Amino acid sequence: MIEEKHRIACRYIRKTVKEDYPIGIILGTGLGGLVKLIDIKHSVNYNDIPDFPVSTVESHAGKLIFGKLAGRNIVAMSGRFHYYEGYNHDKVTFPVFVLKLLGIKYMIVSNACGAINPVFQKTDLMIMTSHINLHFKTPLIGKNHSRNNEKSIYSSELIELAYKTALQNNIKIKKGSYATVQGPNLETRSEYKMMQKIGADVVGMSTVPELLVACKLGIKSLGLSIVTDLGFPDTLEVAKLSKILKAAGIAEPNLISLIKNLVPKLN
Secondary structure: OOHHHHHHHHHHOOOOOOOOEEEEEEEEEOOOOHHOOOOEEEEHHHHHHHHOOOOOOOOOEEEEEEEOOOOOOEEEEOOOOOOOHHOOOOHHOOOHHHHHOOOOEEEEEEEEEOOOOOOOOOOOOEEEEEEOOOOOOOOOOOOOOOOOOOHHHOOOHHHHHHHHHHHHHHHOOOEEEEEEEEOOOOOOOOHHHHHHOOOEEEEEOOOOOHHHHHHHOOHHHEEEEEEEEEHHHHHOOOOOOHHHHHHHHHHHHHHHHHHHHHHHHHO
């Protein structure tokens, strides 16, 4: 699965970054505040790395941040990539291959999402325990053809560790299934109704491709979602980016606290 283009990108980064970084963190929409807590050793712009995609989404910085968080070596992707930006799944997941070559063993992926389950509220946190892939594509096509199952993608060990860490730090958190759609348009009332019927708790436009590749590469991964808008068909309102970012900003301190307290437990 790892190709020469991934090795070339890694070699470029290795000119600056010599140490291994066992924990990778992908920061989603409006969730860049964690960077302020990192004791930064190195910062590499995406557009300087050979073949690395460049983020085109507002609020995504576009840097690999290397440093220490809670005493552990971590690399944070400040800005991620989406299928709706025009990137295919190979490009969306390109950074995961590079992170693997840089030595990561654990990956935490965060995202902003819309609630479909009516017991969820705006600014809630959710641990992903499953997904529904409405991209109708997978980055694993042509890559050894071995099978992933839900248990291997969503580690019960990491899910329970994250849940216990949240409770220990008085952080309210839910568990649920994340539906990923192509975007960039938000869903219609009919689509929200369909997703409710097929068992999704929240819906977003990212994360699943990265988790599929991470599993294939043997990286233990955890998906964390912030509910930034509501997709309840009968009370649907127009979702504005300003309101989504505001909700993410309200919930972000809890997500940051969870990650900061979780990282030292990843051994």
